[in-house]
Amino acid sequence: MLALPYWRLSGYYFFYFAFIGAFSPYFGLYLQSLSFSAWDIGLLMSQMQLMRMFAPYLWGALADRLGQRMAIVRLAALLSVLGFATFFAVRGFEAMLLAMALLAFFWSAALPLVETVTFDHLREQPARYSRIRLWGSIGFIVAVMGTGALLDQLPLSGLLWIILATLAGILGYALVVPEAPLQALSDAHPPVGEIVRQRRVKALFAACFAMSAAHGALYVFYSIHLAEHHYSKFLVGCLWSLGVLAEILVFFFMVGLLRRYGLRSILLISFAAAIGRFLMIGWGVEWLALIVAAQLLHGLTFGAYHAASIAAVNRWFPGRCQARGQALYSSLSFGAGGLVGSLLSGWTWDAWGAAPTYTLSSAFAVVGLICVAVGIRKTDLDAVAEMPRRS
DSSP states (O other): OOOOOHHHHHHHHHHHHHHHHHHTTTHHHHHHHTTOOHHHHHHHHHHHHHHHHHHHHHHHHHHHHHOOHHHHHHHHHHHHHHHHHGGGTOOSHHHHHHHHHHHHHHHTTHHHHHHHHHHHHHTTOGGGHHHHHHHHHHHHHHHHHHHHHHHTTSOGGGHHHHHHHHHHHHHHHHTTSOOOOOOOOOSOSOOHHHHHTSHHHHHHHHHHHHHHHHTHHHHHHHHHHHHTTTOOHHHHHHHHHHHHHHHHHHHHTHHHHHHHHOHHHHHHHHHHHHHHHHHHHHHOTTOHHHHHHHHHTHIIIIIIHHHHHHHHHHHHSOGGGHHHHHHHHIIIIIIIIHHHHHHHHHHHHHHTOHHHHHHHHHHHHHHHHHHHHHHOOHHHHHHHHOOOOOO
Protein backbone atom coordinates (compact mmCIF):
# COMPACT_ATOMS: atom_id res chain seq x y z
CA MET A 1 0.00 0.00 0.00
CA LEU A 2 1.42 3.38 -1.03
CA ALA A 3 2.02 5.98 1.68
CA LEU A 4 -0.53 8.77 1.83
CA PRO A 5 1.00 11.97 0.31
CA TYR A 6 -0.63 13.98 3.08
CA TRP A 7 1.40 17.19 2.83
CA ARG A 8 1.37 17.34 -0.95
CA LEU A 9 -2.40 16.94 -1.05
CA SER A 10 -2.78 19.41 1.83
CA GLY A 11 -0.52 21.90 0.06
CA TYR A 12 -2.62 21.72 -3.07
CA TYR A 13 -5.81 22.40 -1.08
CA PHE A 14 -4.01 25.23 0.76
CA PHE A 15 -3.21 27.15 -2.43
CA TYR A 16 -6.45 26.25 -4.21
CA PHE A 17 -8.50 27.85 -1.47
CA ALA A 18 -5.96 30.62 -0.93
CA PHE A 19 -6.87 31.66 -4.48
CA ILE A 20 -10.52 31.80 -3.45
CA GLY A 21 -9.58 33.75 -0.32
CA ALA A 22 -7.78 36.38 -2.37
CA PHE A 23 -10.24 36.39 -5.29
CA SER A 24 -13.80 36.07 -4.00
CA PRO A 25 -13.83 38.68 -1.19
CA TYR A 26 -11.85 41.35 -3.02
CA PHE A 27 -12.18 41.01 -6.78
CA GLY A 28 -15.62 42.60 -6.65
CA LEU A 29 -14.03 45.62 -4.96
CA TYR A 30 -11.39 45.69 -7.72
CA LEU A 31 -14.12 45.64 -10.37
CA GLN A 32 -15.99 48.37 -8.50
CA SER A 33 -12.80 50.47 -8.61
CA LEU A 34 -12.93 50.16 -12.42
CA SER A 35 -16.42 51.77 -12.30
CA PHE A 36 -18.42 48.65 -13.20
CA SER A 37 -22.07 48.62 -12.05
CA ALA A 38 -23.53 46.06 -9.64
CA TRP A 39 -25.09 44.20 -12.59
CA ASP A 40 -21.75 44.22 -14.45
CA ILE A 41 -19.94 42.93 -11.36
CA GLY A 42 -22.54 40.20 -10.84
CA LEU A 43 -22.28 39.15 -14.49
CA LEU A 44 -18.47 39.12 -14.46
CA MET A 45 -18.22 37.19 -11.21
CA SER A 46 -20.90 34.76 -12.38
CA GLN A 47 -18.50 33.44 -15.03
CA MET A 48 -16.83 31.42 -12.28
CA GLN A 49 -20.14 29.66 -11.68
CA LEU A 50 -21.16 29.50 -15.34
CA MET A 51 -18.06 27.55 -16.29
CA ARG A 52 -18.49 25.25 -13.32
CA MET A 53 -21.82 24.18 -14.82
CA PHE A 54 -20.21 22.16 -17.60
CA ALA A 55 -16.39 22.41 -17.52
CA PRO A 56 -15.89 20.02 -14.54
CA TYR A 57 -18.07 17.36 -16.14
CA LEU A 58 -16.23 17.63 -19.47
CA TRP A 59 -12.86 17.33 -17.76
CA GLY A 60 -14.17 14.61 -15.42
CA ALA A 61 -15.50 12.50 -18.30
CA LEU A 62 -12.15 12.86 -20.08
CA ALA A 63 -10.30 11.81 -16.91
CA ASP A 64 -12.57 8.78 -16.44
CA ARG A 65 -11.81 7.64 -19.99
CA LEU A 66 -8.06 8.29 -19.95
CA GLY A 67 -7.35 7.48 -16.32
CA GLN A 68 -4.95 10.47 -16.24
CA ARG A 69 -6.49 12.77 -13.66
CA MET A 70 -3.37 14.54 -12.40
CA ALA A 71 -2.13 15.23 -15.94
CA ILE A 72 -5.37 17.14 -16.56
CA VAL A 73 -5.07 18.92 -13.20
CA ARG A 74 -1.54 20.08 -14.11
CA LEU A 75 -2.63 21.30 -17.53
CA ALA A 76 -5.58 23.16 -15.98
CA ALA A 77 -3.28 24.82 -13.42
CA LEU A 78 -0.89 26.03 -16.11
CA LEU A 79 -3.69 27.40 -18.30
CA SER A 80 -5.26 29.11 -15.26
CA VAL A 81 -2.03 31.02 -14.63
CA LEU A 82 -1.80 32.04 -18.28
CA GLY A 83 -5.47 32.98 -18.39
CA PHE A 84 -5.29 35.16 -15.29
CA ALA A 85 -2.24 37.00 -16.63
CA THR A 86 -4.55 38.67 -19.16
CA PHE A 87 -6.17 40.68 -16.33
CA PHE A 88 -3.06 42.86 -16.21
CA ALA A 89 -3.92 44.13 -19.69
CA VAL A 90 -7.74 44.26 -19.87
CA ARG A 91 -10.03 47.03 -18.59
CA GLY A 92 -13.13 47.06 -20.85
CA PHE A 93 -16.21 45.01 -19.99
CA GLU A 94 -16.16 42.69 -23.01
CA ALA A 95 -12.47 41.88 -22.65
CA MET A 96 -12.88 41.39 -18.91
CA LEU A 97 -15.81 39.03 -19.50
CA LEU A 98 -13.75 36.91 -21.90
CA ALA A 99 -10.81 36.83 -19.50
CA MET A 100 -13.06 35.73 -16.62
CA ALA A 101 -14.60 33.00 -18.76
CA LEU A 102 -11.20 31.62 -19.76
CA LEU A 103 -9.88 31.65 -16.20
CA ALA A 104 -13.03 29.98 -14.89
CA PHE A 105 -13.08 27.27 -17.58
CA PHE A 106 -9.61 26.00 -16.70
CA TRP A 107 -9.64 26.70 -12.94
CA SER A 108 -12.93 24.88 -12.39
CA ALA A 109 -11.60 21.70 -14.01
CA ALA A 110 -9.25 20.78 -11.20
CA LEU A 111 -10.97 20.39 -7.84
CA PRO A 112 -13.42 17.54 -8.64
CA LEU A 113 -10.51 15.53 -10.07
CA VAL A 114 -8.32 16.25 -7.06
CA GLU A 115 -11.20 15.17 -4.79
CA THR A 116 -11.34 11.76 -6.49
CA VAL A 117 -7.55 11.42 -6.34
CA THR A 118 -7.65 12.26 -2.63
CA PHE A 119 -10.31 9.65 -1.90
CA ASP A 120 -8.35 7.05 -3.89
CA HIS A 121 -5.24 7.82 -1.83
CA LEU A 122 -7.30 7.50 1.35
CA ARG A 123 -8.73 4.12 0.30
CA GLU A 124 -10.25 2.56 3.44
CA GLN A 125 -9.88 5.82 5.43
CA PRO A 126 -12.30 8.25 3.72
CA ALA A 127 -13.12 9.94 7.03
CA ARG A 128 -9.59 11.40 6.99
CA TYR A 129 -10.63 13.59 4.06
CA SER A 130 -11.66 16.40 6.40
CA ARG A 131 -8.15 16.45 7.97
CA ILE A 132 -6.66 17.12 4.52
CA ARG A 133 -9.40 19.50 3.36
CA LEU A 134 -9.00 21.71 6.45
CA TRP A 135 -5.68 22.93 4.98
CA GLY A 136 -7.74 24.50 2.23
CA SER A 137 -9.60 26.44 4.89
CA ILE A 138 -6.29 27.49 6.46
CA GLY A 139 -5.09 28.69 3.05
CA PHE A 140 -8.28 30.71 2.66
CA ILE A 141 -7.75 32.39 6.03
CA VAL A 142 -4.12 33.23 5.34
CA ALA A 143 -5.05 34.71 1.96
CA VAL A 144 -8.14 36.63 3.01
CA MET A 145 -6.52 38.22 6.08
CA GLY A 146 -3.19 38.88 4.40
CA THR A 147 -4.85 40.34 1.32
CA GLY A 148 -7.13 42.56 3.40
CA ALA A 149 -4.19 43.92 5.38
CA LEU A 150 -2.16 44.55 2.22
CA LEU A 151 -5.02 46.28 0.41
CA ASP A 152 -5.41 48.74 3.28
CA GLN A 153 -1.87 49.87 2.36
CA LEU A 154 -1.67 49.18 -1.39
CA PRO A 155 -3.82 50.22 -4.37
CA LEU A 156 -6.46 47.69 -5.40
CA SER A 157 -4.46 46.91 -8.53
CA GLY A 158 -1.98 45.10 -6.26
CA LEU A 159 -4.65 42.43 -5.85
CA LEU A 160 -3.74 41.02 -9.26
CA TRP A 161 -0.22 40.10 -8.11
CA ILE A 162 -1.54 38.45 -4.95
CA ILE A 163 -3.98 36.31 -6.90
CA LEU A 164 -1.31 35.38 -9.45
CA ALA A 165 0.91 34.14 -6.61
CA THR A 166 -1.82 31.80 -5.36
CA LEU A 167 -2.32 30.39 -8.87
CA ALA A 168 1.43 29.79 -9.10
CA GLY A 169 1.21 27.86 -5.82
CA ILE A 170 -1.59 25.70 -7.24
CA LEU A 171 0.58 24.92 -10.26
CA GLY A 172 3.58 24.08 -8.09
CA TYR A 173 1.68 21.55 -5.98
CA ALA A 174 -0.16 20.12 -8.98
CA LEU A 175 3.24 19.14 -10.33
CA VAL A 176 4.16 17.14 -7.20
CA VAL A 177 0.84 15.50 -6.19
CA PRO A 178 1.10 11.89 -7.40
CA GLU A 179 -1.61 10.11 -9.29
CA ALA A 180 -3.45 7.58 -7.12
CA PRO A 181 -3.78 4.03 -8.41
CA LEU A 182 -7.37 3.50 -9.49
CA GLN A 183 -9.22 1.21 -7.14
CA ALA A 184 -9.91 -2.27 -8.45
CA LEU A 185 -13.14 -1.75 -10.31
CA SER A 186 -15.62 -3.98 -12.01
CA ASP A 187 -18.20 -2.91 -14.52
CA ALA A 188 -20.94 -4.00 -12.09
CA HIS A 189 -22.17 -0.51 -11.38
CA PRO A 190 -25.09 1.36 -12.97
CA PRO A 191 -24.54 4.03 -15.65
CA VAL A 192 -24.24 7.62 -14.47
CA GLY A 193 -27.64 8.51 -15.93
CA GLU A 194 -29.32 5.75 -13.95
CA ILE A 195 -27.66 6.94 -10.73
CA VAL A 196 -28.74 10.54 -11.33
CA ARG A 197 -32.36 9.44 -11.77
CA GLN A 198 -32.46 8.00 -8.24
CA ARG A 199 -34.77 9.93 -5.91
CA ARG A 200 -32.10 10.52 -3.28
CA VAL A 201 -29.56 11.81 -5.82
CA LYS A 202 -32.04 14.20 -7.43
CA ALA A 203 -33.04 15.50 -4.01
CA LEU A 204 -29.43 16.03 -2.92
CA PHE A 205 -28.44 17.81 -6.13
CA ALA A 206 -31.53 20.04 -5.93
CA ALA A 207 -30.67 20.91 -2.34
CA CYS A 208 -27.05 21.63 -3.28
CA PHE A 209 -28.24 23.87 -6.12
CA ALA A 210 -30.36 25.81 -3.64
CA MET A 211 -27.54 26.14 -1.09
CA SER A 212 -25.12 27.51 -3.68
CA ALA A 213 -27.77 29.91 -5.00
CA ALA A 214 -28.28 31.08 -1.42
CA HIS A 215 -24.55 31.89 -1.17
CA GLY A 216 -24.50 33.87 -4.45
CA ALA A 217 -25.01 37.26 -2.80
CA LEU A 218 -22.46 36.39 -0.13
CA TYR A 219 -19.62 35.62 -2.53
CA VAL A 220 -20.32 38.55 -4.87
CA PHE A 221 -21.48 41.37 -2.59
CA TYR A 222 -20.56 40.56 1.03
CA SER A 223 -17.35 42.64 1.00
CA ILE A 224 -19.09 45.48 -0.85
CA HIS A 225 -21.96 45.29 1.66
CA LEU A 226 -19.57 45.62 4.59
CA ALA A 227 -17.45 48.33 2.92
CA GLU A 228 -20.57 50.42 2.29
CA HIS A 229 -21.20 50.30 6.04
CA HIS A 230 -17.68 51.55 6.82
CA TYR A 231 -15.96 48.25 7.64
CA SER A 232 -12.21 48.44 6.87
CA LYS A 233 -10.71 45.97 4.42
CA PHE A 234 -8.77 44.38 7.27
CA LEU A 235 -11.98 43.90 9.29
CA VAL A 236 -13.66 42.49 6.18
CA GLY A 237 -10.81 40.00 5.91
CA CYS A 238 -11.14 39.12 9.60
CA LEU A 239 -14.84 38.40 9.20
CA TRP A 240 -14.23 36.18 6.17
CA SER A 241 -11.53 34.41 8.17
CA LEU A 242 -13.80 33.94 11.16
CA GLY A 243 -16.25 32.04 9.01
CA VAL A 244 -13.51 29.79 7.70
CA LEU A 245 -12.15 29.20 11.22
CA ALA A 246 -15.58 27.85 12.10
CA GLU A 247 -15.36 25.71 8.95
CA ILE A 248 -11.98 24.32 10.06
CA LEU A 249 -13.37 23.31 13.45
CA VAL A 250 -16.22 21.49 11.73
CA PHE A 251 -13.83 19.69 9.35
CA PHE A 252 -11.59 18.70 12.26
CA PHE A 253 -14.45 17.14 14.23
CA MET A 254 -16.39 15.87 11.22
CA VAL A 255 -15.51 12.20 11.79
CA GLY A 256 -17.13 12.23 15.23
CA LEU A 257 -20.07 14.34 14.05
CA LEU A 258 -20.81 11.88 11.25
CA ARG A 259 -20.89 8.94 13.62
CA ARG A 260 -22.98 10.73 16.22
CA TYR A 261 -25.60 12.54 14.12
CA GLY A 262 -25.53 11.01 10.63
CA LEU A 263 -25.37 12.82 7.32
CA ARG A 264 -29.09 13.57 6.95
CA SER A 265 -29.29 15.35 10.29
CA ILE A 266 -26.13 17.32 9.50
CA LEU A 267 -27.59 18.43 6.18
CA LEU A 268 -30.89 19.50 7.79
CA ILE A 269 -29.07 21.51 10.48
CA SER A 270 -26.85 23.14 7.85
CA PHE A 271 -29.79 24.35 5.77
CA ALA A 272 -31.61 25.62 8.86
CA ALA A 273 -28.49 27.57 9.83
CA ALA A 274 -28.32 29.10 6.33
CA ILE A 275 -31.86 30.45 6.65
CA GLY A 276 -30.93 32.39 9.79
CA ARG A 277 -27.45 33.38 8.61
CA PHE A 278 -28.49 35.29 5.51
CA LEU A 279 -31.28 37.13 7.32
CA MET A 280 -28.71 38.25 9.90
CA ILE A 281 -26.31 39.48 7.21
CA GLY A 282 -29.01 41.34 5.31
CA TRP A 283 -30.78 43.02 8.20
CA GLY A 284 -28.13 43.13 10.93
CA VAL A 285 -25.09 44.67 9.22
CA GLU A 286 -25.11 47.64 11.64
CA TRP A 287 -24.46 45.29 14.58
CA LEU A 288 -20.99 43.77 14.53
CA ALA A 289 -21.94 41.09 17.08
CA LEU A 290 -24.72 39.86 14.79
CA ILE A 291 -22.39 39.77 11.78
CA VAL A 292 -19.84 37.82 13.84
CA ALA A 293 -22.52 35.29 14.80
CA ALA A 294 -23.58 35.00 11.16
CA GLN A 295 -20.01 34.29 10.09
CA LEU A 296 -19.63 31.56 12.70
CA LEU A 297 -22.56 29.81 11.05
CA HIS A 298 -20.35 29.35 7.97
CA GLY A 299 -19.01 26.27 9.72
CA LEU A 300 -22.44 24.74 9.14
CA THR A 301 -23.61 26.39 5.92
CA PHE A 302 -20.45 25.41 4.07
CA GLY A 303 -18.18 23.19 6.19
CA ALA A 304 -20.67 20.62 7.47
CA TYR A 305 -22.87 20.87 4.38
CA HIS A 306 -19.98 20.33 1.94
CA ALA A 307 -18.37 17.47 3.86
CA ALA A 308 -21.71 15.67 4.15
CA SER A 309 -22.63 16.23 0.50
CA ILE A 310 -19.30 15.11 -0.92
CA ALA A 311 -19.34 11.97 1.25
CA ALA A 312 -22.78 11.08 -0.11
CA VAL A 313 -21.71 11.67 -3.71
CA ASN A 314 -18.57 9.59 -3.22
CA ARG A 315 -20.71 6.70 -1.96
CA TRP A 316 -23.54 6.94 -4.49
CA PHE A 317 -21.27 7.21 -7.58
CA PRO A 318 -19.05 4.11 -7.39
CA GLY A 319 -16.08 3.02 -9.45
CA ARG A 320 -15.40 4.87 -12.67
CA CYS A 321 -18.46 7.03 -12.08
CA GLN A 322 -16.75 8.90 -9.22
CA ALA A 323 -15.06 11.67 -11.20
CA ARG A 324 -18.27 12.38 -13.09
CA GLY A 325 -20.29 12.24 -9.85
CA GLN A 326 -18.04 14.81 -8.18
CA ALA A 327 -18.11 16.89 -11.37
CA LEU A 328 -21.91 16.82 -11.43
CA TYR A 329 -21.99 17.88 -7.77
CA SER A 330 -19.67 20.79 -8.58
CA SER A 331 -21.51 21.71 -11.79
CA LEU A 332 -25.05 21.64 -10.40
CA SER A 333 -24.27 23.25 -7.06
CA PHE A 334 -21.31 25.65 -7.32
CA GLY A 335 -21.92 26.02 -11.06
CA ALA A 336 -25.64 26.29 -11.81
CA GLY A 337 -26.69 27.26 -8.29
CA GLY A 338 -23.89 29.77 -7.90
CA LEU A 339 -24.66 31.25 -11.33
CA VAL A 340 -28.33 31.77 -10.50
CA GLY A 341 -27.45 33.25 -7.11
CA SER A 342 -24.83 35.60 -8.58
CA LEU A 343 -27.01 36.88 -11.42
CA LEU A 344 -30.12 37.30 -9.27
CA SER A 345 -28.18 39.14 -6.58
CA GLY A 346 -26.64 41.43 -9.22
CA TRP A 347 -30.13 42.41 -10.34
CA THR A 348 -31.83 42.60 -6.92
CA TRP A 349 -28.92 44.54 -5.38
CA ASP A 350 -29.64 47.51 -7.67
CA ALA A 351 -33.40 47.04 -7.78
CA TRP A 352 -34.24 46.16 -4.16
CA GLY A 353 -31.16 46.71 -2.01
CA ALA A 354 -29.04 44.55 0.26
CA ALA A 355 -31.54 43.35 2.87
CA PRO A 356 -34.12 41.98 0.38
CA THR A 357 -31.30 40.36 -1.60
CA TYR A 358 -30.13 38.40 1.44
CA THR A 359 -33.75 37.57 2.29
CA LEU A 360 -33.94 35.90 -1.12
CA SER A 361 -30.82 33.94 -0.13
CA SER A 362 -32.68 32.66 2.94
CA ALA A 363 -35.59 31.64 0.72
CA PHE A 364 -33.24 29.48 -1.35
CA ALA A 365 -32.05 27.83 1.87
CA VAL A 366 -35.68 27.04 2.77
CA VAL A 367 -36.07 25.26 -0.59
CA GLY A 368 -32.92 23.23 0.09
CA LEU A 369 -34.15 22.25 3.54
CA ILE A 370 -37.40 20.96 2.06
CA CYS A 371 -35.52 18.95 -0.61
CA VAL A 372 -33.48 17.14 2.03
CA ALA A 373 -36.39 16.63 4.43
CA VAL A 374 -38.72 15.23 1.75
CA GLY A 375 -36.39 13.58 -0.75
CA ILE A 376 -33.69 11.89 1.36
CA ARG A 377 -34.41 9.18 3.91
CA LYS A 378 -32.17 8.44 6.86
CA THR A 379 -31.51 4.97 5.43
CA ASP A 380 -30.17 6.55 2.22
CA LEU A 381 -27.25 7.99 4.18
CA ASP A 382 -26.66 5.58 7.07
CA ALA A 383 -24.06 3.62 5.09
CA VAL A 384 -22.24 6.83 4.23
CA ALA A 385 -21.97 7.82 7.87
CA GLU A 386 -20.56 4.46 8.88
CA MET A 387 -17.00 5.27 7.86
CA PRO A 388 -14.02 3.26 9.06
CA ARG A 389 -12.04 4.60 11.97
CA ARG A 390 -8.60 6.02 11.43
CA SER A 391 -5.89 3.40 11.38
